[in-house]
Amino acid sequence: MTGGILCAGRLYCDVVFTGTPRLPTLGTEVFAEGVSLHAGGGAFITGATLVALGNGAAQFSVLPAAPFDAVVLQALAENGLSSKLCDVAPGGSDPQITVAIPYANDRAFLTRAAGDALPSLAAFDWRSFSHLHIGELSTLEENPKLIERARSAGLSISLDCGWQDAFRPEVRDLIAAVDVFLPNQRELAALRDVGVPEACAEVTVVKHGKKGARARMRSHSEWHHEVSEAVRVIDATGAGDAFNGGFLSAWLKGVQLQDCLRQGNACGAASVQCAGGVGGLASLPQFDTAAPSLH
Ligand SMILES: Nc1ncnc2c1ncn2[C@@H]1O[C@H](COP(=O)(O)OP(=O)(O)OP(=O)(O)O)[C@@H](O)[C@H]1O
Ligand SMILES: [Mg+2]
Numbered sequence: 666m667t668g669g670i671l672c673a674g675r676l677y678c679d680v681v682f683t684g685t686p687r688l689p690t691l692g693t694e695v696f697a698e699g700v701s702l703h704a705g706g707g708a709f710i711t712g713a714t715l716v717a718l719g720n721g722a723a724q725f726s727v728l729p730a731a732p733f734d735a736v737v738l739q740a741l742a743e744n745g746l747s748s749k750l751c752d753v754a755p756g757g758s759d760p761q762i763t764v765a766i767p768y769a770n771d772r773a774f775l776t777r778a779a780g781d782a783l784p785s786l787a788a789f790d791w792r793s794f795s796h797l798h799i800g801e802l803s804t805l806e807e808n809p810k811l812i813e814r815a816r817s818a819g820l821s822i823s824l825d826c827g828w829q830d831a832f833r834p835e836v837r838d839l840i841a842a843v844d845v846f847l848p849n850q851r852e853l854a855a856l857r858d859v860g861v862p863e864a865c866a867e868v869t870v871v872k873h874g875k876k877g878a879r880a881r882m883r884s885h886s887e888w889h890h891e892v893s894e895a896v897r898v899i900d901a902t903g904a905g906d907a908f909n910g911g912f913l914s915a916w917l918k919g920v921q922l923q924d925c926l927r928q929g930n931a932c933g934a935a936s937v938q939c940a941g942g943v944g945g946l947a948s949l950p951q952f953d954t955a956a957p958s959l960h
Contacts, residue, residue: 669721669747669793670917671820673811674708674800675782676726676751678733681765681900681940688768697766702733703941704740705763707800707825707906710942713744714910714932715798717946720917723747723794727781729761730754744943752784767900767940770875774902783808791818796917798909801827805839812842821845823913824866825906826852832859840865845916847872847909868922870912870929872905877930878912880922891926896934903942908933911949 684698712722724746728734734753741748754761759779766773782804797815799805805812805824815822824840826848832855840846840856846866848856850873857863870880877893911932915925935945 668795669723670712670715670796670798670913671725671750671791671794672708672712672715672722672746672798672800673725673783673808674804674825675706675761675778676709676724676728676737677705677761677763677776678729678736679703679705679763679765679902679941681767681902683767683900683940685766685768688766688773699940701940702736703943704737704744705765705903705942707827707903707909708798708804709737709741709744709746709800710903710906710936711798711800711825711909711913712746713740713943714907714936714946714949715914716745717943717949718910718914718928718932720914723750725750725783727752727754727761727784730758730779731760733760733762740943744946750784750789755780765900765902767898767902770898770901772900772902778803781807786810786814791815791820794818794820796820796913797822798913799824799843800906801825802832802836802839803827803829806833806836809839812839821917823847823909823916825909826856828852829855832856832861834859834861837861837865844868845870845913847905847912849873849905868916870926872908872929872933874901874904878908878926878933880912880926882922889922889926891923891930893930893934896938898937900940900944901937902940904933904936906942907936907945
């Protein structure tokens with residue numbers, strides 16, 4: 666896959682409940698209208714969005730343990746993501762799943778992150794890729810050598826954040842080493858509390874839910890803002906990861922930041938209108954043929 670995109674991160678099987686009248690509370694039981702299994706995790710949803718926009722992409726993850734690996738392998742194939750670089754989970758591993766409960770235009774997650782996120786970094790020729798996307802900061806913290814490996818093969822690098830109850834101040838150096846950092850507003854606020862500067866990476870892109878998103882170059886003080894169209898929300902799970910796919914597909918083609926934001930918003934908005942993170946891919950508009958860029 667010459668020039669493709671390597672999508673590295675934790676790969677989950679998402680158990681998505683829909684039509685929940687309220688969130689569960691201790692001692693009571695809630696009956697949902699629906700439940701479905703989906704491949705999940707930032708790297709997968711961003712990768713599937715990149716493929717839907719015409720890019721080549723490969724998943725780089727340890728699969729959830731059986732029987733959930735079958736759901737995920739089928740979704741990788743259906744979404745055109747190569748699974749050649751995925752490893753099976755070591756015997757006896759807990760299944761890596763997330764229970765997602767969408768409610769009141771937001772969602773609550775309960776997750777079991779089991780074992781290593783990634784296979785060995787030495788298992789393949791990095792030069793067959795042009796870009797590395799890392800699905801969550803915790804995976805980079807577990808595998809800081811990802812940066813060196815990617816740079817020595819000439820890859821550009823992007824990184825989503827993902828929520829952590831307690832970010833370590835040391836993540837500042839990891840974030841500063843990537844080209845594009847894509848936290849949501851809540852994550853960025855928590856990072857700033859531990860001293861991470863607002864514009865830490867070469868390009869910082871902040872996602873604001875239904876309000877849209879903003880982006881800024883480290884070398885420029887000006888933020889670009891782009892509002893998102895108002896849509897009916899079915900499930901907001903994975904909206905940020907779908908946004909990443911849209912933004913990066915344009916950015917990698919050298920498109921202006923404003924148009925990268927527009928394509929990101931369109932992908933995020935499409936994603937919230939379906940259960941799971943990749944439901945909205947069939948109806949994605951393309952913006953990344955717009956005028957050549959700043960960078
Ligand atoms: N209700 C909505 N209406 C329109 N667009 C939306 C809505 N919610 C999200 N989006 C789009 O999706 C993008 C990402 O959403 P959000 O800010 O929730 O990311 P996130 O918190 O990282 O999501 P996740 O990590 O669950 O994937 C927004 O920047 C926006 O473009
Ligand atoms: Mg997110």
